[in-house]
Amino acid sequence: MKQLIVHCGPDSTQIALLERDKLVEYAAERSEKRGLAGSFFKGKVTNVIPGMQAAFVDIGQKKNAFLYIDDLLHPHLEKQPKRKPAISELLKPGQELIVQVVKEALGNKGARVTTHYSLPGRWLVYMPSAGYVAVSKKIGREEERARLKEIGEELRTEEEGLILRTVAEHAHKEDIAEDLAQLREQWETIRAKGRESASAPSVLHQDLSMVQRLMRDVYSPETDELIMDCPEQAGEAAAFLASMLHGKEPNIMIYGGDTPLFDYYGINQRLDKDFQRKLWLPGGGYLVWDTTEALTVIDVNTGKFTGGENLEDTVYRTNLEAAREIARLVRLRDTGGIIIVDFIDMINEEHRTAVWDVLEEGLTGDRTQHHILGWTKLGLLEMTRKRIREQPVFQGND
Template sequence: MKQMIVHCSQHMTRMALLEKGRLVEYAAEREEQQGLVGSYYKGRVVNVLPGMQAAFVDIGQKKNAFLYVDDVLHPHLEKQPKVKPSIDTLLKPGQEIIVQVRKEPRGNKGARVTTHYTLPGRWMVYMPFAEYIGVSKKIGRESERNRLKVLAERLRKNEEGLIMRTVSEDELSEAVEGDLALLRGQWERIMRRARKAETPALLHRDLSIVQRFIRDTFDPRRDELRIDSPQAAREAEAFLSEISPEGYRPLELYTGTEPIFAAYGVEEQLERGFSRKITLDGGGTLIWDEAEALTVIDVNTAQYTGGASLEETVTRTNLVAAEEIGRLIRLRDTGGIIVIDFIDMDLEEHRKMVVARLESTVSSDRTKTYILGWTRLGLLEMTRKKVRHDVMEFSTRPCECCGGTGRTPIWKRGRE
């Protein structure tokens, strides 16, 4: 059973997801800075650059959006030409086009957009022109995978594509069919707006942070939802009744005098989880440093001396670290390249155990994560897809003294 704790202030909504009392996901969203990922725009092609195989599209944001040639070709790989065409044969300056945002704008870069349209629902992801059926790899039973494939093939029409999500496992066909009807209606509304709207125009915005988490991670019949805002509670309840018409566990409106995050121990776990130095169970430590291009995590035995030998001590520390790193990557929503400096182990068997522990932990992460293996220097490399703004951007700000480096130049401190 999971607990979803939502704190609403005047300008920000903060959401915490707990599993067995442990904080596993955290997200924040400012009212005036709701994310763009998943949103649809009617845009106009501004530049087509054959040398980059990309185009820039005006969608009404500060920076033009970036559209790569692979996001213009047919979404089904088997339908794509064997030789990739030049993008200037596909798009022309001034051309109006419907695009969906797949990556948030960041720094001096505009949003990354695509014409591979997707609409996620409770049980499936709807793709109006993909022409294929997919089933989540996390559904292990072959009989259930085959059932869902047959069901999806029966339900889809013409060029439609469907991906059955993990939560659709063992779900009634009536519920899946109802989800598809809602998604088809949503797509039709987007198309109607596109025909009437002047370019550039927002056609559809993705759900709010609370609604996204209810849709993607929440079991309405089993999990607990607690919100400290009457308005947000009403909106959440309306959304629950829409996606779970067969019934759901009543949500709780929190009215305590203590702040909701403090009452459920979220603040304390956030402070620990977002620290640079994290103490592990048993006494080991993690040092967590995030740079522009990658995240580096250093594992130390510190005060842990519990093994019968040095190799056993090191391996135990690394196993505990691997499990905690998997949880914290998800909690911090760390993306891009991640390099982990585990303590050196002599036996290949122990290195495999550490990788297996990390793979097991990240398997519950909804964001795509790839563990690439050990480098020649004994570092473990992995990557994690990044689509939204860092949680840290909403929750912290650089230190005014050190500018985020963690060190203050002595010439700024005057004479000592």
């Protein structure tokens, strides 16, 4: 069971996701500044840089967006030219084109954009010209994977690409087809606006709000609760869910208590603890969490934990506990880029494997792309996690 808890303040909306009473996601979105990731623009090329095989594109933001050559070529690898052309052969300054933001502007860098367009729906991700069908790797049963791939091949046109999402497991073909029809219509609207728009830069399509994205991606009306303290937004959420869930009744509770919503559910207290630099583990060990521009380093320490039968056992138990907590915190803090975990040294290879497995299992619910790369010669565990938006900073209620 999941609980989506949404607090609407005067200047921003905060959302917390609890899974089995564990806080696993947190995000805040300011009323006047919705994120750009996922949105479509008609942009104008301002500069082509052959040495970097990239171009700068004006999309109407403070900083020009960055377009790599690989994001300009055909999205299907087999349909790309054998020799990668120079970007100057494909783009010229002043040229206008439709681009989609795949990565928010971070620090001194502008947004990253692509022409590999994708529109996520409830059951699938629609790619207008990718030319293939894929199924989420998190769907393990081969029979179900084959069923979904067959449905995708039946529904798509030759040039279209589809990715069947994890939530599509056991979904009916009719629901998938309806989702696809809505996404096709959305794409045709974007294309039409791109043709009709008089000049670039201009916005063609804005991605869903933070609350809508989370409802689309994780909410199940049969088991989950949506708790909001704003009746107006609750009405909008109900209408959005009704259009997405095809008649299923969403379970929305409007909170009207005297205690602030995040305080009533203990969210503020948990966030205050989980966003500290030093984080205590339940068994007495602790983590030290340091983030730089280049990477995030997490140091594991035994602290007050002395409960093992011997030193190796104490270290092993602390590392297991740390792996579970790191998996939750990486998702909660939306940590992106390179992540290095300095677990306490373990002699037993089976223990190292078990710690890796626990970390990997803990990340199964993470919707952001991530890879655990393995142990370095110095005994550090390396992983990467896609960075799309600025990491959230918890500052309490509005």
